[in-house]
Amino acid sequence: MARIKELHVYSKDLPILGGPYTMSRITLHSVTSTIVKLVTDTGVVGWGEVAPSGPVYQPQHLLGARAAIAELAPGLIGASVLSPKLLGRRMDGLLNGHNYAKAAIDIAAMDALGKHYGVRVCELLGGAERERLPAYYATGIGDPAEIARVAADKADQGYPRIQVKVGGRDVALDIAVVNKVWETVGTRVQLVVDANRAMTASQALRLSLACKHIPFTLEQPCNTMEEVASIRHQVCHPIFLDENTESVSDVLRAIGLGVCDGFGLKITRLGGLTPMTAVRDICAARSMPHTIEDMCGGDITAAATLHLGATVEPRLLEAVWTWGSYMEENYDPANTIDVNGGHFDVPKGPGLGITPREDVFGDALASYD
Ligand code: 0XW
Ligand code: MG
DSSP, X not given: OOBEEEXXXXXXXXXXXXXXXXXXXXXXXXXXXXXXXXXXXXXOEEEEEEOOSTTTSSSOOXXXXXXXXXXXXXXXXXXXXXXXXXXXXXXXXXXSSOHHHHHHHHHHHHHHHXXXXXXXXXXXXXXXXXXXXXXXXXXXXXXXXXXXXHHHHHHHTTOSEEEEEOOSXXXXXXXXXXXXXXXXXXXXXXXXXXXXXXOOHHHHHHHHHHTTTSOEEEESOSXXXXXXHHHTTTOSSOEEESTTOOSHHHHHHHHHHTOOSEEEEETTTTTSHHHHHHHHHHHHHTTOOEEEEOSSOOHHHHHHHHHHHHTSOTTTEEEEOOGGGGOOOOSOTTSOOOOBTTEEEOOOSSBTSOOOOGGGTOSOSEEEO
């Protein structure tokens, strides 16, 4: 019947290659992931993962995820993996909120469901539009020459889209970085400028007006939807929301209020693959372009990202993003998920298309059956 028989939770440290990873409000020196192994009564194994980008990027954190999973797990034993929607409602009946923790279980259940039927997760989510997806690269916060050099290098590698991190400092320096990147890569790539909530409305307006000659998307400039809305019709650039979309309802609200022109969408923030397909379809109904990505995370998160990204209409998929550029170790050496030529290939095998080597995760932190 494919019911959940066991749930096991592991920890996985993800050292940051070429670290630290810098954004306007946080500098990440390391990331720790929480891995969920789901075993069904028919012996199928599904894998899920959640790896918050530290405790500040969003109202989520490592131990919060583990505590939420501990709250959920006992009530999920016996639940069917054949009905992801019902599993999600069962989780909501056990714990209010904590989408990011629920996501790890949702992803594991989708992996198990695909393996149960012998189909890929992208087929479960509606079907793959294509097998090769455009990726984007996110620079860190840095000085004009350094960031322009990184942008040129990634453009040379074939990335079609580059996100330049700004914010948390004198906006004049951010303006200089954006101009230097534009001078260096020009229209070779699609440019995004992401402040990760750090700018005031006036700073964001100043950046946009000072760079009105440069075609970029302005991502999450301010902390709240209301602050973004206050400059919505004064800026010279399309606006994407990222951090403000913590639920399907937030996405509906942003579209309904006309606050943005698109989204940076994170699978675990929204609760996993199942709620993310609802967001994908809402965006399609209003022709809202978006990325498919996640915070941090290893190959399980990356595979989930690519499977969902494959199902997005090409006209609406801005790009996909994974943490892989900052990771040295793959979970499944036989099925690594690597960017090549600025693009990702969608995994081929059933479920997520990867089978993590269990020794990669060490002993379980907790087990439920
Ligand atoms: C570039 N990202 C996908 C990676 C970091 O988690 C932040 C995020 C973003 O777009 O802000
Ligand atoms: Mg962002």
